[in-house]
Amino acid sequence: MAVTGLLLVGFLYVHMIGNLKIFFGEETFDHYAHWLRSIGTPLLPEAWYLYIQRGVLTVAVVGHIVAATILARRARLARPVKYAHRPKVQGSYAARTMRWGGVIVLLFVIYHILDLTTLTLNPHGVHGEVYRNVAEDFAPGRWYVTLFYTLSIVAVGLHLRHGLFSAARTLGQQSPRSAVVVRAAALVLSVTLVVGYLSVPFAVLVGLVD
């Protein structure tokens, strides 16, 4: 869980920084998108790096889901008779919603790939015109897309708030003092990620990007 999760978080951060290039204008953003296809050339043929990365990420996602399924299944088997009286778990909302939050994030990732990678569901849908694809996607008339995007990103943020701390603990974090630091870092990193990702659709919504 921890290793695959941290790999995915690393990708999320790089992806977010790339997204923020949209604020430098259409030409810069499209140029950045083209550059992604040329990473590793001429050592690797065009776009190979991208496919290698996609392969690694897919393995990480599948590994993460398999581990989560095993944990959920073991949890179900470990308590065959439920409590008649069970107050809410005292752990954070983020910790309580890891499993269903994860399912929401997965559904979002599928939609997101169909929307902005394969462009199947994109209203503009022209390969290479990345800036226009994003701007048309989050146009005010398509508020429901922005709403779903926002909810999904918040779900990712919550997932990471518990996930980052939990990953550190799984990898051996054990002093009470560093636990405070790790919890704070998890919160700051999650909030940064949510703000970074949401800045794009909301910039489109208010006309900063069009």
Next chain:
Amino acid sequence: MDIQVRVWRQSGPTDTGRMVSYDVKDISPDASFLEMLDVLNEKLILDGDDPIAFDHDCREGICGACSMVIDGTAHGPEKATTTCQLHMRHFKQGDTIDVEPWRAAAFPVIKDLVVDRTAFDQIIQAGGYITAPTGAAPEAHATPVPKADADLAFEAATCIGCGACVAACPNGSAMLFTAAKVAHLGLMPQGQPERDTRVIDMLQAQDDAGFGGCTNMGECSQVCPKGIPLTLIGRLNSDYRKAVRKQL
């Protein structure tokens, strides 16, 4: 004070079990929760009913025998308190209190509120020991132990093995128990020879017994009557990682 208790009644391991309501009258606020059940049991016996079976022994908070989930919280609403040290003054006149046994596949119900905690013994058997030479006891000061290690080892060793951590865990995991046992021996110089095999074998025994996996929710530490710190689970994970790497 007058209260109503809804207690899990299960005549034996094969019975399906159900919650049954009982009125308990004229209970002193200074009575412990177990004494309240004693009073109720005496009434049940006089009425010719089967008394409620529950585990108890020292009744001073150190044996780890008492084990009941009160209103959904293992050992009841008071922090760092065993059921026997929980007093009725923490409840209100007219309250309805739900009492259930620990719920875990690894802790099958024997009768009513009594569960079989042999699974914990199996975890201890797998690695809760040290290699010590027989013969005369060695001079106590011959083996120096850093104060910080001694303190943390002692804190871990206060685990009374009641199983509240398992009862509270949303995953039904015994991680806090195992972590406490691994830490209290692993922090000591005498526990070093088996440090690697201990963590691997005890975790294996825990998994074999049918406990769930840990997802770092922290419920265990919240209900622990001895306040075993959650950080010990990080220590167990760290020990496990190092032990597995050495085996490669």
